[in-house]
Amino acid sequence: MNKIKLNNQKKIGLIIIAVMIVFVLSGFLNRNSFDAMNKDLILKGSSILHPFGCDEFGRDILKRTQVGMGISVAISFFSVIIGTFFGTLIGALCGYFGGIVDDFLNAIINVLFAVPSLLLALVFVSLFGSGMVQVTVALGIAIVPSFAKMMRSEFKKQRELEYVKMAKLIKVPTARIIFVHILPNVLETFLNCVFIAFNNCILAEAGLSFLGIGVQPPLASLGSLLSDAGGYIRSAPYMVLFPALSLILLLFGIGLLSSGESFHHAYSKRFKD
């Protein structure tokens, strides 16, 4: 079957991501509360109890980073699911059917493309209020156009291949042709798109939180942690350092995982007649 062949880059990426998952999950073992303020600990540096130090309200930064990263990843995860689902659906319909379906859906995609995704999210948040769900949906919508474009061109290519014509000739239902016959063959592009979208989502969420329209306090996300810490960068640099490091490490891991050779190694040994 399709062997997933891992090169060294992907291995390192996987290790980094595994470490980050352990890091987030270990937050459940961390006794410190993410929103308990303590005026004795305001802007205190690293200590055994608070290895990442404390912020301007005396909250434990380690715990807040763990929670923040969990929330960031969750938001990105769900918005990628939303974006991927609609993006793939629209792209597949456009590419497979062509003609008037393509023209119509493509027009919508082009309009979405013309609106910057940050602006779209801003509009969305100002219409429906800020909060995690709104940010997730807004980011999900922002992913759709680029995803749909990629999928559209892939499906267009596949549609012309003879195995699709063969499936049509034996009267396989169209939905089955699209999702069972063609989709596995565009898996490579699909996965790369997912990784890129995930990456962009984490960054965009950080950006939105930085602007103050993402996750609302006292909850934290990586972005809001960084924006809060920005004001204290001279007096308490560790406040920026730790969340920023973990954000960079996470993105680096995802980047490595999506780079290099393809996942989908259909080609292996060939037999002779």
Place this chain on the structure above:
Amino acid sequence: MLTVKDLKIEFFDHELPEVAVKDVDFTIENGEILGIVGESGSGKSMTAMAIAGLLNRKDMTKSGVIDFDGTDILNSPRCKIREIQGKDIGFVFQDPLNSMNPVLKVGPQVEEAMRIRKKALNMSKEDMKKRALEIMKSVGLDDTERIYQAYPHQISGGQRQRAMIAAALVLKPKLLICDEPTTALDVTVQKKIIDVLKELNQKTGTSILFISHDLSVIKALCDKVVVMKDGLVVEEGSVRDIFENPSKEYTKQLIF
């Protein structure tokens, strides 16, 4: 003029080393047409590429001797081979659409070999164009002015292949290597190309190394033939001998 001896090419891009060509020996005399025939994976193209000095990948080893008019192609420095390529050895590839640059006009591509040696040859733009048109005419292209100005997709497959042959011949090489030049073409066009090659060989005395999977084409064109299978030479000899009494079972199978 060309001697190939004990040629062996091995690849190391998979876990196990793969022998593409082994124990290949043959010679080409001046003015001779040698055919190499074999099925896909028989190593015939690899042999041709090695002779043209086009195999420079790091994950392979080549051993043996390829002696071209006193130059050892396998072991000479890159710059020396570059000098021979295009000037003394011309190469025609299989697919005339992919072997031409689609965004350049045909004429400049025919001139290319002259242009990169402009100083050594001391040719002006007009000289080059004149020579290009002349050589294009000699490979049987009519309407040369139009084709000179056309882009590759604007002319037919047969015309493209002729233009490629013209480009390979523009500096009057001693050896022309044709790697399946007619496989992608229709039979009627194929015949015309074969006729052009034959005529060229008779007129200018250019030696030709002709690679094909089609024995009937080889028979129509070549003097000598080498039959290859799985990287080994199965049989070699004059075309008449091989067709009249093929000694190996494999050769008989190839004759349709």
Place this chain on the structure above:
Amino acid sequence: MSEKVCEVKNLTYMYPKSDKGVKNVSLYVNKGSIVGLLGESGCGKSTLAKCISSQLKADSGEIICQKIGYVFQDNYASLNPSKKVGWLLKETIRYSNPAEFENSDEIIKSILEDVELDSTVLEHLPNELSGGQRQRIGIAMALLSNPDILIADEPVSALDVTVQKQVIKLIKKLNESKNLAILFISHDIKVVREICNYIYIIKDGEVVEEGDSEDLFTHPSTEYTKNLLDSSYLENINV
């Protein structure tokens, strides 16, 4: 006069905005015969096959055809690269012959015997097989719908000469054992002469000549056919 499994009358199909296509072609295929369509690239022979198998809708004309099985030229593209051969064959039965789906294992077994493959290929992806094996699978898939006529669009053009011979032998065998009519499309005179009983020669979308195989090759009546025969170096081959 034997039964006709396929008859095409005055078929015309023109590609939009071009003068290429099929013009007023009539042909028929008798039960159990192998009919060849011979022509050079771009002459419309594939277009004709697509019209007959209703992949394209003809502009005018009549097509009366019994059940068709279709074999494609490019054996790389005609098998889905991400599915195992067993899955592909099963899928074909599921949709082209749903009544027999319960017995699919036995059907697959017998069809593999017909195309001379053993059952280990079922566990492989198409790309792991050789060109000849893939083309046999393509033929097997076409046979699974129990066709009366097999339309083979250049089925051996992408194969090596020795493999070509094996596949041609297989097609001949299927023709004899199942009394299956075959419409064989090719640009290769040698192959067509080897296999076909009756031949249509097509040029620029029109039938220029037709006739029994040996007749046509020994006494070509049109200039084009003569040219075609002349160009293929037929005298070079001792059949």
